[in-house]
Amino acid sequence: MAPKISVVIPMFNAERYIQMAVGSVLAQEFSDFELILIDDCSTDRTVEFARAIRDPRIEIIESDENIGGANGPGLVRNIGLDKARGDYIYFMYNDDVLMPDGLKLLYDTALRNDADVVIGTKNFVPLHSDFTKLADIPEIYVQDRGKMNPIADDLKKRLTEEYAQQCSPAAPWLHLYRMEYLREAGLRFKKAVIHDDGIWLLEILCSNAKIVKTSEPFYIWRSRETSLSHSTAGTFEGFAKRVESFLIMLESFEEVLSEAFARVYGEPDHYFIDMLCLSIKNRAIVGPMKNAYNTSPVMCWRIINEQLEARYGAGNDTALLRKMISGYLIEAVTKSSDADENLRLRATMKHIKNEVNRLITF
Numbered sequence: 001m002a003p004k005i006s007v008v009i010p011m012f013n014a015e016r017y018i019q020m021a022v023g024s025v026l027a028q029e030f031s032d033f034e035l036i037l038i039d040d041c042s043t044d045r046t047v048e049f050a051r052a053i054r055d056p057r058i059e060i061i062e063s064d065e066n067i068g069g070a071n072g073p074g075l076v077r078n079i080g081l082d083k084a085r086g087d088y089i090y091f092m093y094n095d096d097v098l099m100p101d102g103l104k105l106l107y108d109t110a111l112r113n114d115a116d117v118v119i120g121t122k123n124f125v126p127l128h129s130d131f132t133k134l135a136d137i138p139e140i141y142v143q144d145r146g147k148m149n150p151i152a153d154d155l156k157k158r159l160t161e162e163y164a165q166q167c168s169p170a171a172p173w174l175h176l177y178r179m180e181y182l183r184e185a186g187l188r189f190k191k192a193v194i195h196d197d198g199i200w201l202l203e204i205l206c207s208n209a210k211i212v213k214t215s216e217p218f219y220i221w222r223s224r225e226t227s228l229s230h231s232t233a234g235t236f237e238g239f240a241k242r243v244e245s246f247l248i249m250l251e252s253f254e255e256v257l258s259e260a261f262a263r264v265y266g267e268p269d270h271y272f273i274d275m276l277c278l279s280i281k282n283r284a285i286v287g288p289m290k291n292a293y294n295t296s297p298v299m300c301w302r303i304i305n306e307q308l309e310a311r312y313g314a315g316n317d318t319a320l321l322r323k324m325i326s327g328y329l330i331e332a333v334t335k336s337s338d339a340d341e342n343l344r345l346r347a348t349m350k351h352i353k354n355e356v357n358r359l360i361t362f
Helices: 018-026 046-051 074-083 102-113 155-164 179-185 196-206 236-265 270-278 290-295 297-312 319-333 339-359
Strands: 005-011 033-039 058-062 088-091 117-125 148-150 175-178 211-222
Touching: 005 018, 005 046, 005 074, 005 102, 018 033, 018 046, 033 046, 033 074, 046 058, 058 074, 074 088, 074 196, 088 102, 088 179, 102 117, 102 175, 102 211, 155 196, 155 236, 155 270, 175 179, 196 236, 236 270, 236 297
Parallel strands: 005 033, 005 088, 033 058, 117 211
Antiparallel strands: 088 175, 117 175, 148 211
8 A cells, every 4th residue: 555655865975864864754653654765875874874774664775876966956856756656745854853743744734725735844953053862952932833824826926925035945845745746747856956946946836736834843954064055155166056056047947937927827927037036046146155255256257157158158148147146246245244344345345346347238
């Protein structure tokens, strides 16, 4: 008999965390699930530690090549999507923890509301925190705990409220999906080095899914420095990956939005689409690149131009893209409450503006 829920955990070099992550799934009050562990060519003892956990609901899949490193974690999740037998599917990180009633909360919410997608809430464990049992995690106050919030059916309202205003978290580990809905919609994760979940959430919102949100926390997110977003922060490598990811997202956004608007309204609303694309700055490019840009704005602009030329050719007009990126950079390097740092950042901002004026004709 097929399980009610398929839990999918991609694994990569998670020997320190995987047993606790898996243990939190096996300790669920809701027990009708299968657990699919997908190892993406770990170089540590992750698989060994995972195999040490004995439970008939666990299936371990070992990839012959590292898929996520160059393509992002979404393509690894697709392996689980293909293997899943459950009525619903849930994706989880290999270093995080489910609260004991997590799956029950999501499943009951889905059934009660006849929802295709349930979006929940997380508890956050700060960077450098290390815990060995759930009791070590302090209870966090959540406003309107347990409140149910259905998402608007109107496409423009849904995209404005849930995406542009970031009212819905993009992370798939905060979502439960009805498998029948995903298959009928033909949804699969796309290649994106960083923030592939931003594209995924957009596709979910643009579909005909019935979505409901609950403010009841069910997931404990552990932010750690070896994650992709932290390990590349402030480096030119990380900067280049974020620019690349930003460009991939823009292309995917335009495709997804144009199809959705044509389906719902008969034709695309290009102004609305452009404005929505401007809203992705916090999902794709602002933040961790600040240090790299402060180190060498000229080097970062060279990276931007190389990425644009490689993707669109030297002769294509990419002034709008450059303008968008420059705006995000200026925002990133001027976010500081420290007076001394602000003096330095203002000088950096002036340098940026001069560089923008030199390279771009608005």
